[in-house]
Amino acid sequence: MHELSLCRSLLRQILEVAEQHRALAVTLVRLRMGPLSGVEAELLKTAFPLAAAGTIAESAELDLTATCVEVYCENCWKNCRAGPNQLCCARCGSCVTQLVSGDELILDSVELTLDQPSALQNP
Amino acid sequence: MCVDCGCSGPPEMSGPQKTASVSLLQNLHQQNQNLAAHNREHFRSAGTLVLNLMSSPGAGKTALLEATLRTLQKTCRCAVLEGDLETELDAQRIRALNIPVIQITTGSACHLDAQLVHKALHGLDLAEIDILFIENVGNLVCPASFDLGQHLNIVLLSVTEGDDKPAKYPVMFRTADLLVISKLDLLPYVGDFRVDRAENFLRTLASRAPVISLSARSGAGLDEWLVWVHTQKAESSVNKDMTVEHGGAG
Numbered sequence A: 001m002h003e004l005s006l007c008r009s010l011l012r013q014i015l016e017v018a019e020q021h022r023a024l025a026v027t028l029v030r031l032r033m034g035p036l037s038g039v040e041a042e043l044l045k046t047a048f049p050l051a052a053a054g055t056i057a058e059s060a061e062l063d064l065t066a067t068c069v070e071v072y073c074e075n076c077w078k079n080c081r082a083g084p085n086q087l088c089c090a091r092c093g094s095c096v097t098q099l100v101s102g103d104e105l106i107l108d109s110v111e112l113t114l115d116q117p118s119a120l121q122n123p
Numbered sequence B: 001m002c003v004d005c006g007c008s009g010p011p012e013m014s015g016p017q018k019t020a021s022v023s024l025l026q027n028l029h030q031q032n033q034n035l036a037a038h039n040r041e042h043f044r045s046a047g048t049l050v051l052n053l054m055s056s057p058g059a060g061k062t063a064l065l066e067a068t069l070r071t072l073q074k075t076c077r078c079a080v081l082e083g084d085l086e087t088e089l090d091a092q093r094i095r096a097l098n099i100p101v102i103q104i105t106t107g108s109a110c111h112l113d114a115q116l117v118h119k120a121l122h123g124l125d126l127a128e129i130d131i132l133f134i135e136n137v138g139n140l141v142c143p144a145s146f147d148l149g150q151h152l153n154i155v156l157l158s159v160t161e162g163d164d165k166p167a168k169y170p171v172m173f174r175t176a177d178l179l180v181i182s183k184l185d186l187l188p189y190v191g192d193f194r195v196d197r198a199e200n201f202l203r204t205l206a207s208r209a210p211v212i213s214l215s216a217r218s219g220a221g222l223d224e225w226l227v228w229v230h231t232q233k234a235e236s237s238v239n240k241d242m243t244v245e246h247g248g249a250g
């Protein structure tokens, strides 16, 4: 299970941003992840509070958006919805495809409580 | 102060407060990927080909390495990084063949990462190594997500695990540059494992990786595997701009 170690690096990234903005607290963390990211959303949700305990992100809400698996078919020259273990083209059946989405694991944005309104101007 | 009961008082916030939404779009694996790129640069400048072996526990990674190194060490300078949760057992098996080996014990972590590998590299003289094999921790899930700086991934699937594993663990099998079907000598006893079915599941992942079936025990298929290794080594030496092959390869 590497969700805890992943949460630690997530937290490092979040706290760095929070510090840059001199934030008092992190209230919301938005993540985008695909079924092929190798990360289990439920495990991540469980691990996050453990990693965040004692930091200004400890009461942050974790907002996870699951992305779809999509491939580009080199035969049809089109994108096509696919499944995690079905990455061939649903239209023509060709398996000469490139994954265009579904393996991402991205920290989209964070919401911060700021000390002073002026801190905003210095990202 | 009540640390124990958890009844923290009212939040100590005073003065004007504002909230801000900060857009980041950062890859969570970025830090590991940066380190992996750093490792890859070490490998490139030393002219070392790095092969990462992954599989479920017990699929035969160490057995394949033992069988491989016995032959390969006659023509190539090889070394091994052994990843394991506990114990030095696999490293001892490799050391018995007189091959330089570094054991990386991960403790509770179920995979190697670029930092662990980087630390281990300090124990090796890469310039003296043509091919470095990394045996990852036996696990079909986690190691797939962590780039170590390797050039190629080899995923082993033993015939006792069932031919459906590529469909069940797409994240892992998608990373394979070569799929090795291992323990081929056991095929008659298992009965229902079909190599063609395993390969079809792999193709469904849009993978064009070659498939080699072999047995470290009987030696069947080892020649084909060794040819593959030699070919990768030869190609990496050609692609590696301006880096001269070290003379001692003979």
Ligand SMILES: Nc1nc2c(ncn2[C@@H]2O[C@H](COP(=O)(O)OP(=O)(O)OP(=O)(O)O)[C@@H](O)[C@H]2O)c(=O)[nH]1
Binding pocket: B055, B056, B057, B058, B059, B060, B061, B062, B063, B064, B090, B137, B138, B139, B182, B183, B184, B185, B186, B214, B215, B216, B217, B218
């Ligand atoms: N019959 C047969 N047994 C094999 C073969 N390869 C490995 N084994 C046996 O399978 C067991 C596990 O082999 P290892 O080489 O230790 O497997 P591993 O993948 O390195 O295991 P971990 O490092 O613990 O994940 C041992 O008892 C080996 O002797 C093979 O080709 N044929």
Ligand SMILES: [Mg+2]
Binding pocket: B061, B062, B063, B090, B135
């Ligand atoms: Mg082993």
Ligand SMILES: [Zn+2]
Binding pocket: A001, A002, A003, B109, B110, B111, B142, B143
């Ligand atoms: Zn892991």
Ligand SMILES: [Zn+2]
Binding pocket: A073, A074, A075, A076, A077, A089, A090, A091, A092, A093, A094
């Ligand atoms: Zn198509």
